[in-house]
Amino acid sequence: MKNLKAIALALTVVFSTLSVSAQTKKVDVSKSTINWVGKKVTGQHSGTVNIKAGTLIFKGDKLAGGTFTVDMTSLNTTDLSGESQGKLNGHLKSEDFFGTEKFPTATLVFKTVAAKAKNVYAITADLTIKGTKNLVAFDITVKGNTATTTFNVDRTKYDIKYGSGSFFDNLGDKAISDEFELAVALKF
Template identity: 50%
Template sequence: MKKMFFPALVAAVLAAAPAFAQKPMAQKTTAGTDKAAATVYKVQPQLSTMGWLAKKVTGQHNGTVQFKEGDVLVRGNKLVGGTFTADMNSLKVEDIKDEGTNGKLVGHLRSDDFFSIEKNPTATFKITSIAPIKADAQGNNATITGDLTIKGITKPVTFPAKIGVKNGVAAASGVATIDRTLYDIRYGSKSFFESIGDKAIDNEFTLSFNVIAKK
């Protein structure tokens, strides 16, 4: 789909609810180590959002994907781990208003050129560690590392995030940059098709998220 572009999971943090700032932890938290002592908070899909933004030589596209379910692990007043599942069948394109053109791009993104959604209806992310950082201009106060699975392929991902727990609610928000080619999504990539010219699609896309979980 020549100039149709690829998203990838998900870019505009659509804040359905605020993320609460968490005071820096004394040391890096490894999710597996703290699981036994942690309380499970359930992700609230109706309050949580995830967006994607993908760019190409001639422009960009953006859209959303819905969370299906997830668990956030909390110990004391600190977020220490979590597992999240995205419903790939909910993938939407938001920047194209023409119904026919929008449908063509969504169909292409669902195909084997991109996410193979019929074969892989979900994508998952599992936190493996959380390290505190000094809050930056965006309010990020932690570095999250975890395993992201797309199309059945799992790769580690690290990104800054704003996390916190308050009054029985755990929240996390941030933006992660993903290299789609690591998940066998090579369509339109100059890394594999050198002569593609202005039809090239960036290898990296961003996923933005705002997760709300309740006790």
């Protein structure tokens, strides 16, 4: 009889644990932002790129997953204006950089999510840019209906080598950093 009670209790715990189902929350793309910063020897440029679609997955109140599609054709420089802005935007969208005509979107898919501290999660994710997928790691903070993160991406891992001192000699003050920074603020 004790064994039956123990089994019944164990099954109750298992089924109550399983009943915490995943909840998918759609990212509000009109209120979410991605800001980027690219650095070079002589300074830096900054701008934005839009999220096309995204979801975060929760189990109870804990982050459990996420998938995002970024509209690379929306790539925009915000620290310049006029002709200079148009030229840099065009160059960033060209084959030298993101090749947005052939690769209009980039994707990010969470692979692992681990609680790190209250409201902070360590994420590993597959980031696909220009058809090339690499693993990235970053921390994300989730509070209420907002999630924020900042992380660096090594562009050379996605065959974006233009102006890279890692691949070209004698660039002098024309060298561009291999990494660019993304600051992401999601509303859902």
